[in-house]
Each structure stands twice: as structure tokens, then as C-alpha cells.
Amino acid sequence: MTTIDRILFGDNQFFGVNHMSEEKARQQLIRFKDTRSILEVLDVAYEMGIRTFMCTTHDRIGEICDHMRAHPRRYKDFIYYPCMPYAHKYANSVSQVGLLETIQRFSTGGVVNTLFRGAMGAATRDIYALMKLLVDAEMKRFEGLNTPVIFVQNVVTDLLLGLKLYPVFAEFDRYLRERYGAEAGFITMNLPLLMDALDQVGLENPIVCANINKIGFRMCGGVDGYRELLRARRCRPIAMSVLASGAIPAQEAIEWVCGLEGLQSIVFGASTAGNIRQTKELIERCWAPQQQVLPAAGKR
Amino acid sequence: MGLSHCAIANALPGASVVAVCDTSRYVCSVLRKYMGVQTYSGYQKMIEGTQLDCLIVATPTATHFELAKDALEKGLHLFVEKPLTLSAAQSLRLSELALERKRVNQVGFHNRFLGTFQQAQSLLRAGALGTVTNIHGSAFGQVVVKQQGSTWRSRKAEGGGCLHDYACHVIDLMNFLVGPPTRVSGARMQSIFSNDVEDAVSAVFDYGNKMSGILETNWSDDTVRKMSTTISVHGTNGKLVVDRQELKLYLRSGCAFGSYVEGWNTSYSTELQKPVPFYLRGEEYSAQLHAFFTAIREGNLEQENSFESAYQADRVLELIQEADRLN
Numbered sequence: 001m002t003t004i005d006r007i008l009f010g011d012n013q014f015f016g017v018n019h020m021s022e023e024k025a026r027q028q029l030i031r032f033k034d035t036r037s038i039l040e041v042l043d044v045a046y047e048m049g050i051r052t053f054m055c056t057t058h059d060r061i062g063e064i065c066d067h068m069r070a071h072p073r074r075y076k077d078f079i080y081y082p083c084m085p086y087a088h089k090y091a092n093s094v095s096q097v098g099l100l101e102t103i104q105r106f107s108t109g110g111v112v113n114t115l116f117r118g119a120m121g122a123a124t125r126d127i128y129a130l131m132k133l134l135v136d137a138e139m140k141r142f143e144g145l146n147t148p149v150i151f152v153q154n155v156v157t158d159l160l161l162g163l164k165l166y167p168v169f170a171e172f173d174r175y176l177r178e179r180y181g182a183e184a185g186f187i188t189m190n191l192p193l194l195m196d197a198l199d200q201v202g203l204e205n206p207i208v209c210a211n212i213n214k215i216g217f218r219m220c221g222g223v224d225g226y227r228e229l230l231r232a233r234r235c236r237p238i239a240m241s242v243l244a245s246g247a248i249p250a251q252e253a254i255e256w257v258c259g260l261e262g263l264q265s266i267v268f269g270a271s272t273a274g275n276i277r278q279t280k281e282l283i284e285r286c287w288a289p290q291q292q293v294l295p296a297a298g299k300r
Numbered sequence: 301m302g303l304s305h306c307a308i309a310n311a312l313p314g315a316s317v318v319a320v321c322d323t324s325r326y327v328c329s330v331l332r333k334y335m336g337v338q339t340y341s342g343y344q345k346m347i348e349g350t351q352l353d354c355l356i357v358a359t360p361t362a363t364h365f366e367l368a369k370d371a372l373e374k375g376l377h378l379f380v381e382k383p384l385t386l387s388a389a390q391s392l393r394l395s396e397l398a399l400e401r402k403r404v405n406q407v408g409f410h411n412r413f414l415g416t417f418q419q420a421q422s423l424l425r426a427g428a429l430g431t432v433t434n435i436h437g438s439a440f441g442q443v444v445v446k447q448q449g450s451t452w453r454s455r456k457a458e459g460g461g462c463l464h465d466y467a468c469h470v471i472d473l474m475n476f477l478v479g480p481p482t483r484v485s486g487a488r489m490q491s492i493f494s495n496d497v498e499d500a501v502s503a504v505f506d507y508g509n510k511m512s513g514i515l516e517t518n519w520s521d522d523t524v525r526k527m528s529t530t531i532s533v534h535g536t537n538g539k540l541v542v543d544r545q546e547l548k549l550y551l552r553s554g555c556a557f558g559s560y561v562e563g564w565n566t567s568y569s570t571e572l573q574k575p576v577p578f579y580l581r582g583e584e585y586s587a588q589l590h591a592f593f594t595a596i597r598e599g600n601l602e603q604e605n606s607f608e609s610a611y612q613a614d615r616v617l618e619l620i621q622e623a624d625r626l627n
Contacts, residue, residue: 015525016525017525018545021545021546021568022524022528022530022543022544022545022546023546025525026523026524029523029525127330155580155581158307158578158579158580159303159304159307159580160307161307161311162304162306162307162308162310162311162578162580163303163306163307163310163331163334163335164310164334164335165330165334165335166334167334189579189580190311190578190579193311193578215570215571216575217570218579218583219575220575220576220577220578220579222575244570245568245570247568247570247571
């Protein structure tokens with residue numbers, strides 16, 4: 001079973017994702033227009049001992065993968081947690097050319113062949129085959145790299161959650177184990193609902209990643225619901241959006257989140273060496289070694 | 301986007317999806333199997349064969365009128381994706397029919413459910429800017445960035461194009477903030493990559509007083525990651541700039557307003573946005589359906605985004621097309 005690092009590095013800052021300011025997002029896009037500048041920041045984080053990079057399967061991630069494949073010794077401990085799909089890529093394509101052509105466009109092999117792979121029932125066959133097809137297409141760029149956990153982005157997790165297509169979660173996990181020797185992770189904005197769904201399909205101690213912040217920003221189920229869930233339920237949670245896009249001052253935000261019983265990992269993004277160091281040190285200071293325990297046995 | 305409406309409606313408390321109509325057999329088979337809903341390939345059969353309280357219509361715009369009319373005549377409360385129809389007269393007819401039948405009627409102009417735009421409206425209504433003199437609304441995005449296209453969005457007759465699919469959001473927001481214009485004094489609809497539809501729309505609005513407005517939209521702009529909509533408003537007391545994430549208010553010397561001080565004030569969606577019971581793609585999508593269901597439960601016909609207010613947007617869309625033809 002994969003043990004998740006305490007501190008993970010995220011990628012929103014590289015690709016113009018900023019939930020607070022469109023202007024800041026634009027500035028970040030300009031700052032990181034060259035892949036070299038992204039690698040420089042990743043190198044800084046890696047040298048400080050942050051070795052897990054949670055990254056969207058954005059087209060430009062391919063260039064980062066190429067660089068790391070070309071320097072295997074230098075990056076031998078580097079771990080990718082791919083988060084798929086990069087939804088805007090698909091959404092833009094679906095509105096432009098339609099769903100079928102989008103699948104053709106992004107799939108690696110023959111669509112018809114792939115759709116009829118496996119021997120499941122007629123209705124389930126295509127949805128699982130489609131999922132595998134898209135996973136393979138997204139994973140191609142990570143070939144030869146270490147990807148022990150592969151995430152479903154919240155836009156897809158939460159869509160499946162709303163549609164109650166829970167068995168897809170279990171099938172995704174099963175396929176990743178079989179094909180990639182990896183575990184599934186699920187990003188969500190609706191953690192309590194997701195945990196119930198994963199329970200129903202028998203996914204035990206799941207890896208989940210959700211907004212967890214003091215002001216309850218994008219935490220459906222509320223701060224108290226999340227606090228109780230982390231305390232009582234057996235999962236491997238990763239907190240994201242800890243600063244709520246900058247709405248909470250760093251120290252206050254991190255002290256609060258590190259005080260939550262049952263929380264094991266934090267993912268954060270930063271663009272400068274100073275910010276990476278400051279955030280890492282804050283987390284380490286708040287999470288004294290004696291608090292770093294795995295969930296107690298007997299949790300649901 | 302029908303799938304995400306379906307997911308949100310199904311996940312919101314107090315509502316459940318019982319039937320789905322879609323032209324895709326694949327979508328129907330998956331939903332029937334996992335959601336346990338009845339599925340149909342034609343809506344007539346669905347509204348006749350199922351016990352429904354309401355209907356959510358997320359089909360190409362050209363089909364809205366007939367569908368909505370039939371559903372209202374069946375006595376269903378109705379949520380229709382934007383724009384309501386392709387003709388102001390048809391939209392007005394639907395609005396009248398909904399009122400006649402006392403059915404809750406709402407259109408998916410989701411930006412009105414964003415905390416930043418709601419706060420902007422409150423500030424303008426309360427007179428924070430003094431007399432409003434100018435409004436500028438813009439939207440940019442990367443929907444069509446090269447020469448191709450085979451969905452209904454690229455066909456004018458079905459309601460495709462930047463005007464009905466993109467500019468309508470900005471027009472509705474401008475209506476939301478300062479009311480609809482009385483006249484469109486000039487407009488230009490330009491194709492950049494598309495054959496049958498326009499990819500950019502610009503227009504100048506008149507409001508029958510000293511106020512004027514400018515609309516600028518372009519969906520062939522790949523410098524933005526996703527649709528980026530911004531409204532700026534000038535008034536005698538200052539200026540307001542608002543998008544989905546930020547509200548910036550500048551107040552002139554001596555014009556402080558409530559907790560807003562002279563100079564620049566900035567508030568963010570993290571503080572302005574109300575939480576929703578289920579999140580998918582953005583709070584506004586859940587908030588609008590939540591408001592629709594609440595209005596049905598409470599028998600409230602005065603909820604946000606009524607057919608009447610969507611008719612006002614459709615009327616501006618027509619005025620823009622007329623002004624463009626005069627070029």
C-alpha cells in the first residue's frame with residue numbers, strides 16, 4: 001500500500017489556475033510560458049526534499065516528463081501523481097468537434113477495438129472501455145516514470161458522484177493496479193459524499209484529495225463535516241487549497257489544517273524558492289514528529 | 301452539458317432525477333443502469349409517460365421553444381438552458397405562458413449566481429457609484445481557435461455562434477447590473493475561423509438616458525484558459541470592475557460607501573460566494589438549480605432568471621443582429 005508523503009507539490013501555479021484573480025493567473029501563465037522556468041521551480045522543491053509532484057495531464061507536462069526521462073539519475077526519487085483528465089482540453093474539443101471525434105482525437109489506438117475489449121456486460125462494457133482508453137491516452141506521456149498513484153480530477157469524480165456511477169471508481173482502481181501497478185486517488189469538492197460512495201463499492205482506505213481550509217472554501221458538507229470525517233473514517237487524505245487561494249494568511253491557514261486529527265498530507269503550489277521554503281517549514285513546524293502517526297486501527 | 305445538469309439535480313437535497321431523454325443510446329443505457337432512471341429517446345413520451353414535477357431542458361437552442369411550450373402545457377415547472385429561444389417573440393410567448401400556468405420558469409444564466417456579480421448588483425442598486433454613466437462588458441475564451449467544427453454550436457440555424465452561445469451571458473449580466481438597453485446603435489458580428497457563425501461580436505448600447513454601454517466578445521482567443529467574463533461600470537462616484545473571482549471598487553474622494561473606503565477596495569469570491577450543498581464545475585451551477593427547486597417547493601414565481609428576464613436578453617440579441625445587418 002502506498003504511503004503518501006507528508007508534503008506534496010502541486011501545479012496550478014504553472015498553468016494559470018488561480019481561484020482568486022484572473023489577472024494573477026495571467027501573470028503566472030506569462031511567467032511559466034517556458035517549460036524551463038517550470039523545471040527550475042520543480043528543481044528547487046526537489047532539492048528541498050519535496051519529491052512528489054501532483055500534476056494535471058496538461059500537454060506541457062509531457063515536456064517535463066521528457067526532461068526527467070533524459071536525466072534519470074538526477075530525478076531517481078521523483079514521484080508523479082498524474083491527475084486526469086485535463087478537463088478543459090476535452091471540454092474545448094467536445095464543444096468544437098463533438099464527443100466521438102474527441103475520443104478519436106485523444107485515444108491511442110483504434111476506438112472500435114478498444115470499445116470491445118474485455119468481456120463485461122453490454123451496458124458496462126463501453127463505459128469501462130472508454131475509461132481505460134482515456135487513461136491509456138493520458139498515461140502515455142508518463143511512460144518509464146514513477147507514478148504510484150493516479151488521480152481522477154474533481155470535475156470527473158464529482159460528475160460520476162452526482163450521476164451515481166460509483167462502480168466506475170472501483171473499476172478505475174482495479175485497472176490502475178492491473179495495468180500500471182498504481183493505486184487510484186480521487187480529487188473531490190464533496191468529500192463526505194465521495195467517502196460514502198467509495199465505501200459502497202468496497203474501496204477501503206482510499207486516497208482522497210479535497211479542499212481543506214479554515215474558511216470552508218469549496219468544502220461541500222461543511223468544515224465540521226470534514227473535521228469529523230478526517231477524525232473518524234479510514235482514508236489517506238491530502239489537503240489542497242489550504243490557503244483558500246490566498247484568502248487566509250499562510251501561518252493561520254497551515255496552523256489550522258495541521259491541527260486536524262487524521263490529516264496526513266498537504267499539497268501546495270508555489271512559484272518561488274522563498275515561498276516553497278516558507279510553506280514547507282511552516283508545515284513541518286506545525287506537524288511535530290510525534291503527531292505524524294498513521295490512522296489508528298478500528299477506524300471505519 | 302446535459303450530463304452535469306443531471307448530476308447536479310440528482311445530488312442536490314430534496315430532488316431526484318427520475319427520467320432522462322437523450323438522443324444518445326449510449327448515454328441512456330449508462331444512466332438507466334446506474335442511476336436507475338427511465339430513459340427516453342423522445343421528450344413527448346417522457347412527459348406523458350412519467351410523473352414529473354419539473355423539466356430541465358439542455359438541448360440545442362433551436363429546439364427550446366417547442367419543448368418548453370409542450371412542457372408548460374403539461375403543467376411542468378421549467379428550467380431551460382440559455383438563451384431561452386432564438387427569437388424574442390417566442391421567448392415572450394413562453395414567459396406569458398409560464399405566468400398564465402403559474403409554473404416556475406428559469407433560464408440558465410448562471411453568472412447571476414456568482415457572489416461577485418451579486419455583490420456588484422447590490423452595490424449598484426444601493427447607489428455606490430452615484431449616477432452610472434458607462435458600462436463595458438466583455439467575454440473571451442478559446443472555443444473556436446481553428447478552422448473546423450461539426451457540432452450544433454457551429455451551425456447558425458441551431459443556435460450556434462458567439463452571439464447566442466457566448467455574448468448572451470455578457471448581455472444578461474449587463475441587464476442584471478444596469479437594466480436592458482433601449483437601443484443598439486451599432487454592432488458588428490465577425491467570423492474569424494467559423495464558416496456559418498460569428499466568432500466575435502462588438503456592439504454599442506444606448507440606455508435612453510446619459511448612460512452608454514459597450515459589448516466586446518471573442519471566443520477565438522486562446523490566451524485565456526476558460527471563458528473569462530468581465531464587467532466594468534463607471535459612475536459619478538467611482539468605478540467598479542467585476543469578474544467571477546474578484547470585485548474591485550474604486551471610490552472617488554469623499555465618496556466612501558458603507559464599509560467601502562475611498563480609493564480601491566477589493567473583495568474575492570472566497571468571501572462573497574455562498575456555499576452550495578453539492579459542487580460540480582462551479583458554485584453557480586448548483587446554486588441556480590438549488591434556487592429553481594426551492595422556488596418550486598415554495599411556489600415562488602419571482603425567482604432569479606425568469607423567462608421574462610431571459611426575454612430581455614433575447615431582445616438585445618435581436619437588436620444586435622439587426623444593427624449588424626445595417627453595416
